[in-house]
Amino acid sequence: MRIAIVGGGITGLSAAWELQQRGIEFTLLEASDRWGGKVISSNLELNNGAHFLVEGGPDTLITRKPEAWDLTNELGMLDQITNPGSETSGTYVLDHASLYPIPVSPSRFFSTPLLTLRGKLRMLAEPFQPARRDDEDESLANFVRRRLGQEALDKFIGPVLGGIYNTDPETQSIMVSSPVMREMEKDGGGLVAGALKRMLRSGKKKNKAPRFVSFKNGLQALTDELARQLKGDLRLNARVEKITQDGNGYQIFITDGSTVCADGVILTTLANQTSAMIKDISAEASQQLSTIRHQNIGTLSVVYLESDIPKEPVISGLMIPRREKRMIDAVTFTSRKMPERSTAGYAVLRIFIGGGAPEMVEFSDDKLIEAVQKELAELLGITAAPQTWTAFRWQSGFPQAEVGHLNRVDEIEKLLPPNLALAGSSYRGIAVPDCIRQGREAARKFAK
Numbered sequence: 001m002r003i004a005i006v007g008g009g010i011t012g013l014s015a016a017w018e019l020q021q022r023g024i025e026f027t028l029l030e031a032s033d034r035w036g037g038k039v040i041s042s043n044l045e046l047n048n049g050a051h052f053l054v055e056g057g058p059d060t061l062i063t064r065k066p067e068a069w070d071l072t073n074e075l076g077m078l079d080q081i082t083n084p085g086s087e088t089s090g091t092y093v094l095d096h097a098s099l100y101p102i103p104v105s106p107s108r109f110f111s112t113p114l115l116t117l118r119g120k121l122r123m124l125a126e127p128f129q130p131a132r133r134d135d136e137d138e139s140l141a142n143f144v145r146r147r148l149g150q151e152a153l154d155k156f157i158g159p160v161l162g163g164i165y166n167t168d169p170e171t172q173s174i175m176v177s178s179p180v181m182r183e184m185e186k187d188g189g190g191l192v193a194g195a196l197k198r199m200l201r202s203g204k205k206k207n208k209a210p211r212f213v214s215f216k217n218g219l220q221a222l223t224d225e226l227a228r229q230l231k232g233d234l235r236l237n238a239r240v241e242k243i244t245q246d247g248n249g250y251q252i253f254i255t256d257g258s259t260v261c262a263d264g265v266i267l268t269t270l271a272n273q274t275s276a277m278i279k280d281i282s283a284e285a286s287q288q289l290s291t292i293r294h295q296n297i298g299t300l301s302v303v304y305l306e307s308d309i310p311k312e313p314v315i316s317g318l319m320i321p322r323r324e325k326r327m328i329d330a331v332t333f334t335s336r337k338m339p340e341r342s343t344a345g346y347a348v349l350r351i352f353i354g355g356g357a358p359e360m361v362e363f364s365d366d367k368l369i370e371a372v373q374k375e376l377a378e379l380l381g382i383t384a385a386p387q388t389w390t391a392f393r394w395q396s397g398f399p400q401a402e403v404g405h406l407n408r409v410d411e412i413e414k415l416l417p418p419n420l421a422l423a424g425s426s427y428r429g430i431a432v433p434d435c436i437r438q439g440r441e442a443a444r445k446f447a448k
Contacts, residue, residue: 003446004029004252004260006240006277007268009037010432011424013226014071014439015266016234022447026232027260029252031239035227038397039432041218044303044388050343053218054301054334054350056392058432060084061219063209064180065433067440068222072213075225080217083210084338090316093156094324094379099313102156119151131189132182137403140177141169147181147191159321163330165430166297166355166398168322176401176429214338219432240269244280245417264419266442268435270294271426272396278420285415288408292426296361297354297398300372300391301334308384309347318379322356328375329355346387349376354398361393399426421445 003019005012008030019026034040038057045051061068072078092099095114103109109120126147132138140161144153158169165177174182184194215221227234239255243265252260267274275289318331328351334341335348342348351372353360360371369389376382409427416422423438 001263001446002026002261003264003266003443004250004262005266005268006243006252006274007037007424008032008035008227008234008236009268009424009435010039010223010226011037011268011435011439012266013223013230014436015268015423015443016230016232016439017071017074017226018440018443019446020230020232022443024443024446027262028230028232028234029238029240029254029260030234030236033236035234035236036220036223038392038394039219039223040392041220042301042390044301044390046303046387050346050387052301052303052335052343052346052348053341054348054390055219056299056301058219059334059338059350060212060214061432062212064211065431065437067433067436069209069213069433071226071436072222075222075229077215077222077225080215080221081213082216082338082340084212084214090314090333090336091160092313092315092318093159094318094320094326095155097324099315099318099379101313101315102160102319114155115151119149119155122149123152127190127192129190131185133186135175137173137175137406139170139403140165140172140174143174143178143181144169147185154321154323156319159319162322162355163319163352166295166329166352167400171400171402173401173403173405176405218341240277242280243277250281250420264421264446266421266423266439268424268439268442270397270399270424271422274422274426278416281417281420282415285412288412288415289426292405292408293400293402294396294426295354295398295400296358296393296395298352298361298391298393300351300353300368300389302349302351302369302372302376302389303342303387304347304349304382304384305387306335306345306347308382310381315380320356320379325356326375326379327357327360327371328353328379331376331380351376354394361395365391399430401430419446 002025005015005028016026016028040056063069091102100114103112144157162169188194188197241253241255244251249263250265271289271292272294275286279286316333316336320326330352332350334350421442423442
């Protein structure tokens, strides 16, 4: 048996790794000239020798979902792990053009002007709200509204979750984005009780991993090592044009004129790309895939002199709700989050774009940095010119998992011909561990 894997991001690489562990031959096809997809780490340098390690896509891995941690262990990379610390410490939210720290501690919660007294009392009443224990989907917004109230949704839960998933909480599926919250409700009757149960269980575990991890040389170290240890037929610059059935197998046509024959295919590309490839073998599945929306997304890493950054407030991140009508979605001070990645005396900011103003992803470099500098000046008082910067852009590159998404994926999979599998961020989870899990699960289907 030979399996063709289309897409060489983390999902495709993980599928190839699983096939290799099971002794199944594979061909891995990637349209671009590098492995890893949105997992991309880059080094910026100045003429004076100052250097900075920046990430284009994800910069940390959550270990509550064990797939990335387990894969790291299998690859022998645990000695390269770093602990970036808390993801919420020093994070602010923009509300009516003012900055407020997200109240993650009890003292900050009771003293914050971000919420009214009524809003705080509604949040404190969370343990007494009736629990929903079914498995039906709902929006992130609806869940937060039920458990914590409208103010919590508007003021900080919505902005944080909407920022993380680059989406509108009113339409985003809770079962794709944050199923753990529904699990806590189902398991414990609410978020507080569910969290306490999980804390008690995790406290009994030995050799606990940090909550978030990264790698000394950036997250791309994981995909680079995966590609290095794979022994199959790996092809870069191999863009798939279409797939047809050939007897009991499949024929994959590549834009350079070559073809690959396979007994089965794992498609790890985005749904909007996969749709075009499978028109000839399943027109209905192709049509359904084309209805999954994908949003523009991008990040910029911008380097300033530390002295050019206002001393107050000392923030590590800023979440910007869409109702604020800003051109950027969020800002992270990566030099504060992971200072070992930057030369002392400099500040590195990562700016997220594409949600509130999708057109920014398509701006020219000059127009893009000009718009970002204007936003940073107005929001954070940063008026100096950057020392250097770099941008990463993905047009229609970020899936939007709306309410009912998992049911839609189930229906699409029923329409596929035999030995054709879907995996990746368009389907059953967008985080790196989700993509690893999907890739490996797709590969296991061919080992039965």
